[in-house]
Amino acid sequence: MNAPAIVWFRRDLRLSDNPALTHAADFSIIPLFIWDENDPHTPGGASQWWLYNSLISLQKSLKEKGLNLILRRGNPLKIIQEIVASHNVSTVFWNRCYEPYIITRDQEIKETLSRSIKCHSFNASLLAEPWTLKTRSDSPYQVFNPFFKALQALESFSPLLPIPPLKGYKGSILSDCLEDWGIYPQPDWSQGLSQEWAPGEEGAHKNLTSFLSQALPGYSVYRNFPDERSTSKLSPYLHWGEISPRQVWHSVLNTCLGEPSQNEWSFLKEIAWREFAYYLLYHFPELPTKSLRRQFDQFPWIKDKEYLQKWQKGMTGYPIVDAGMRELWKTGWMHNRVRMITASFLVKHLLISWQEGAAWFYDTLVDADIANNALNWQWVAGCGVDSAPYFRIFNPVLQGQKFDPQGKYVRKWVPEIQLLPDQYIHNPWEAPTGALKSAGVELGKSHPFPIVDHKKARARALEAFATAQSF
Ligand SMILES: Cc1cc2nc3c(=O)[nH]c(=O)nc-3n(C[C@H](O)[C@H](O)[C@H](O)COP(=O)(O)OP(=O)(O)OC[C@H]3O[C@@H](n4cnc5c(N)ncnc54)[C@H](O)[C@@H]3O)c2cc1C
CATH class of the missing domain: 3.40.50.620 (HUPs)
Structure with a gap:
């Protein structure tokens, strides 16, 4: 032509x-x-x-x-x-x-x-477009499990397309110089990102291949442990479309010869959560800005710049929260379990609105994605569809002890307490003076005291969230 x-x-x-x-x-x-x-x-x-x-x-x-x-x-x-x-x-x-x-x-x-x-x-970016799946009553799904079933019922997503032979246009067309867009950090703070990531199609496939052979076999058990290389880290590649969800889905099925076991299902389910996020965004376009459960419009969120900044900088005094926020700042990524813990801490312990948290994540994540970010923040805050119940308030110490039992993750990102024994790594304020001293930890100086008391914050949150239910 x-x-x-x-x-x-x-x-x-x-x-x-x-x-x-x-x-x-x-x-x-x-x-x-x-x-x-x-x-x-x-x-x-x-x-x-x-x-x-x-x-x-x-x-x-x-x-x-x-x-x-x-x-x-x-x-x-x-x-x-x-x-x-x-x-x-x-x-x-x-x-x-x-x-x-x-x-x-x-x-x-x-x-x-x-x-x-x-x-x-x-x-090109979804397994099924949002208008193709509806409940029997012809309304959009608002619960994940039936949505996932409906997605699976589509069975095979169209076959993958190889790179076709291509012909380039020979005319001369004006093009900007990428440097002039000002999207490369100035001054350059991106060293932590470039140590961690290789953006682009090739990087995406390398990541997928190593995930399939190394981490997928233990995914359903280890995916919640942040110090392990237990998840695919495909999220930024999927966001920019350097790999398609169909390519990921097909590769997983190929790996298990079409017979997914618990590990494969558990991973494919996460890919389906991404689909669900886009599905909800399409059917509820206000998802990124407004709580889908409208009673939350009246929620007594607190505007507190100082506490917001302490959370953003990883200076809350709760090691697992601070580790996550510092990992995010340094690498542009945070493990899903820790995203849930840090997000829950902001909305429940500090009563700062999910929108403020979502804005910070959107600004700092390499995988910042309107649909996934909003769905997950609303899920944690309990104000979205099919969300965590409002009375589920993570205890950051217990979460740390459960998912980072030896404190490896915390020691990496909160090095000022790395010499504390395992027993106090998630709760340094409970360590005896001798243990603090020999670990070189000076609470209030080298490491902050907790900015809120867990028990009191929990009681305050339960009261505020219960009130929201009655609006
Ligand atoms: C408060 C909060 C904010 C989040 N913001 C984002 C965001 O802006 N962008 C983003 O891509 N993900 C977001 N997530 C979802 C999830 O944390 C990341 O997708 C996941 O950690 C990426 O790591 P991975 O690729 O190794 O995941 P894997 O466990 O390997 O999962 C594979 C893929 O499935 C999808 N996926 C996994 N978990 C979820 C989930 N809970 N919701 C939707 N899709 C999921 C992602 O595309 C991911 O790459 C957020 C989660 C929370 C709790």
Whole structure:
């Protein structure tokens, strides 16, 4: 075909199993990525660092196939219209996203462009699109288990797409310089991130392969232990679409020859939680900002900048909470069990709103994701659908003792107490003076006292949450 086509990359930064790219393979292709300045959910610093590196990786993979990735910053419709007009483009291909702002924006773009050229969009980031699954009464699922059953009943998700032979468009098109977008940290604080991560499609597959052979066999037992390499760490790759959930799902099934055992099911269930998050976001677009259980609109959240900052900096005095918050700050990631403990501590021990916690996570996580973040914060706060009950208030000491019994995780991230014996590693304030002294710990100086007393905070939270139930 003579007229070129645009493949508009968005959160599908990969070449394999990419329906938009596959469908464009008959055209000479203009690969395009746009940094949309109006997106209300601009990624935070850690996620921007990820995007920067992921785009470099995509640029390289495309180059190897003879394609030049065009980078542009601004209004997507205007940018596409300008390229369409000046290069006689006949067709635009993209893969769909499901955030409310993007849905509205893309509908407008499709409607406008379709007046003069062809536009085709596809599903590349979900196992099943949100409108394909409904309860018998034709309403959206609000409970995870029946949703998961319905998802499984779809049985096989369409076959994976190999990288097609590609032809690059030879005309010259203006492209921004990635450095000029200002998304790379200045001054550069990203050393902790680059030690931990290799963004891009290749990194995603390496991660998956090592997870399948090393951690999947013990996943259902060890996934709750934060010091183990027990989970896949695929979340940022899935967020930016450097790997598709179908690729992950198929690889797991291949590994167990189509017969998942407890470990495989337990992992596939987590992939399905991601689906559920997107499903809920689609059907309840207010998910990121409003409690789905409306009685929480009246909840007496406390605005406390000082305590919020202590939580953000990992200075609450509760070692497992502080370890999680410091891991997040340093590496842009936190283990799921610890996300639950730290989030519960913020909303229940400090009575600070889940939205404030979600905003901090969104700003600092490499896997910051509107749907997953909001679903999980609402789950922890007990204000979403199918959430943890409000009276479940984690005791951070017991959680630490259960899931980090020898304190390995805490010792790594809260090194000032690393010499304490196991018995006090999660509750240094209960250690005898001699034990503190020989471990070089000075409470209130080298390590903070707990900022709230667990028993009192628990009683206060139960009272506040019980009141919310009665609104
Ligand atoms: C308060 C809070 C905030 C969170 N914010 C985010 C976020 O912004 N982005 C994000 O991707 N995840 C978020 N999660 C979910 C979860 O913690 C991460 O997806 C997981 O820790 C990523 O690590 P992994 O890839 O090793 O997970 P694995 O255990 O290997 O799971 C595989 C994949 O399943 C999905 N998944 C796992 N757990 C969940 C879950 N509880 N909800 C939805 N999907 C899940 C992820 O895509 C993950 O990569 C949040 C959880 C909590 C409690």
